Amino acid sequence: MSPIAQAIPTQPAIARRAVFPFTAIVGQEEMKLALLLNVIDPKIGGVMIMGDRGTGKSTTIRALTDLLPEIEVVADDPFNSHPSDPELMSDVVRDRASRGETLPLMQRKVQMIDLPLGATEDRVCGTIDIEKALSEGVKAFEPGLLAKANRGILYVDEVNLLDDHLVDVLLDSAASGWNTVEREGISIRHPARFVLVGSGNPEEGELRPQLLDRFGMHAEIRTVKEPALRVKIVEERSGFDQNPQTYLEQHETEQQALQQTLIDAQNLLPSVNLDYEMRVQISQVCSELDVDGLRGDIVTNRAAKAIAALEGRTEVTLDDIRRVITLCLRHRLRKDPLESIDSGSKVQKVFSSVFGVEMPTEG
Helix, strand or coil, X not given: CHHHHHHHHHCCCCCCCCCCCHHHCCCCHHHHHHHHHHHHCHHXXXXXXXXXXXXXXXXXXXXXXXXXXXXXXXXXXXXXXXXXXXXXXXXXXXXXXXCCCXXXXXXXXXXXXXXXXCCCXXXXXXXXXXXXXHHHCCCCEEECHHHHHCCCEEEEECHHHCCHHHHHHHHHHHHHCEEEEEECCEEEEEECCCEEEEEECHHHCCCCHHHHCCCCEEEEECCCCCHHXXXXXXXXXXXXXXXXXXXXXXXXXXXXXXXXXXXXXXXXXXXXXXXXXXXXXXXXXXXXXXXXXXXXXXXXXXXHHHHHHHCCCCECCHHHHHHHHHHHHHHHCCCCCCCCCCCCHHHHHHHHHHHCCCCCCCC
């Protein structure tokens, strides 16, 4: 397998399916911002996108994945292991690196893994071949979707219809960055650091509050009502469908610029400062909204720093916090499973009161 893997970079590039460019997506600013911030800082904890059918949820997520720069991986490893960061290496690769072995490397596009609704736990987490383990004394592991998603994006459409137990498994892996499979006393673990993106239609039911709280952000999208904007969206899509290659060439400069912006933001993020007084005020907002636990405080801090990095700044401003706080807190206010999620007015009202600013006119 190793010689084949090493030969991969020299093979001619296989033409990939054309993907609608992220920079050409009209509207849905809330969803686009939440996705970009999670790419800059995956520790924000993923995005739950709820909205009407046919509002471009899947299109936007595929477009974002296509936009991301290639990553360097260990070529003969099924977990997309990082060649130098031990936290993103499988145990086998870490052992090889510690022995001073030269690892075969290759560039690979960031993967977007679709998790089908009917997926079993074995398909998601991977399986251990017990017979092989007992007869040959080796840990025979068949990687699952979480292995493929490492250092990429895991997308679950209609996550609100997924079995609660599977949602728990996904959220555990996303939070810890590791997936552990145990069978008959045999245990195998591998890195599973991914951006978890769930989407769904609120008419089909919401996730339980306990699960919803574990998503870093919650973006709401609505069908565009303005006729001129609807026409623009239809025209853009028609232009892409008629001649994808020409359409992509027209947006190539914008795409490259946004890709570079994301790379710069990731590099700048560790240098971004959030003033202590602002951190206290963020926690005061969470306290006054009666948000359970501290996830809301942590995610809002991270998102505020990420948006500053996105715009090339090293100091978080009050406006940064205003733009992300609803995304980070609205889904944490629901105590009753039958209660609907706040549109954002409650969060903005408390934010305005604590930070001493006027309520935005849009609500």
